[in-house]
Each structure stands twice: as C-alpha cells, then as structure tokens.
Amino acid sequence: xxxxxxxxxxxxxxxxxxxxxxxxxxxxxxxxxxxxxxxxxxxxxxxxxxxxxxxxxxxxxxxxxxxxxxxxxxxxxxxxxxxxxxxxxxxxxxxxxxxxxxxxxxxxxxxxxxxxxxxxxxxxxxxxxxxxxxxxxxxxxxxxxxxxxxxxxxxxxxxxxxxxxxxxxxxxxxxxxxxxxxxx
Numbered sequence: 001x002x003x004x005x006x007x008x009x010x011x012x013x014x015x016x017x018x019x020x021x022x023x024x025x026x027x028x029x030x031x032x033x034x035x036x037x038x039x040x041x042x043x044x045x046x047x048x049x050x051x052x053x054x055x056x057x058x059x060x061x062x063x064x065x066x067x068x069x070x071x072x073x074x075x076x077x078x079x080x081x082x083x084x085x086x087x088x089x090x091x092x093x094x095x096x097x098x099x100x101x102x103x104x105x106x107x108x109x110x111x112x113x114x115x116x117x118x119x120x121x122x123x124x125x126x127x128x129x130x131x132x133x134x135x136x137x138x139x140x141x142x143x144x145x146x147x148x149x150x151x152x153x154x155x156x157x158x159x160x161x162x163x164x165x166x167x168x169x170x171x172x173x174x175x176x177x178x179x180x181x182x183x184x
Contacts, residue, residue, distance in 0.1 A: 006077065011035065014148050020158040022148040025120070027079050030146045038166055040145040043121040045083055048106075049133040050113045061135045063087045070097040070115030072106050080118040083141050107132065 010022040011032050024030060030037050047061055055061055055069075066087060071094050074080045087094055097115040100106050106117045110132055119127070120143045124134050147165055149158065 025143045035148045038147040042142045047135040048127045072117040
C-alpha cells in the first residue's frame, strides 16, 4: 500500500498486465483510468503507544496531545507520514525518533519505548495483543483501502479472489461492494 510513487507503481503493474490485482491505500477515493476499483474499507489512522505512555487518559488523543512526544514514522509519501507532517505544519512540535521503511519494524520499536507511531487501524488487534496502547486520533484521518483490476478476462483465481472480496461483509453481511470504473 502506498501513496504517490508506490500507488502509481501498483496501478501501472495492473494496467500493464504484470499483475492481475493490486491492493492500494490512499487518502481519498481512488479512480484509475481503464481499471476497475473495488473499495474494501476505510481505516482510521490510530496512534500506537508504549504500554507505559504518559498521554492523557482515555482511548482518544488530539493531535496537540502529541506535543513534545517522540514518534516513529514511516517514509515520506505514506499516509501515516503525511499525518505526522500535517501535525508538524499545524504547529504541534513532535520529535522524530526514527524513520522506518518497513512497517513491520514499527511495533517492536514502540513496545521498546522508542516512541509512538501512527498506523492504520488494522494494526489495532496485533498492537493490543502485544501490550501496546491504542488511541483514536482526533480529528481523524482515514486510509481508503481498495483493490484494482483490469476489466479484461481474469484468471479463475483472480476472479474468485475479487468475488470473495466484493462479497466480504462491511457491516451488513448481505451487502456487496460496488465495482467502480473511471478515470484517474
């Protein structure tokens, strides 16, 4: 998943036929010329904190609550990093402890006390099982997760995967997600 170049690379791979399906995350609605887009879900970005954090009590933090805190950030171009950059641009002084290329490295660093991290909400169960505190961030930012595919004939496996994803319940088990086609 990614924004900017990573997003373009996935779209180009699907468009060229190098991949049948692409999984993307973006800040807004995704439209890709000549491709079908299947929205999967919107995930709010959350803050993962060390178990012994000193943030205000409760499961929600305001961006200003991060003043003076150390953050573990992902690389520029990711939605998580964009939120941290927006916090800085808004005047809240946070400190960057480390910039990480691979998200799998972030949770161990948080648990070791190096700082807090902004991550998609899909990380909540793992972070909580590992002992980290998880906070909703206000105002919220969302990662929009979608699958892209060419409208051409797909292999049976790719078709089955898309059919299963389209039928996956999103609150209402009887609801299928609409495929969107459109320009970028």
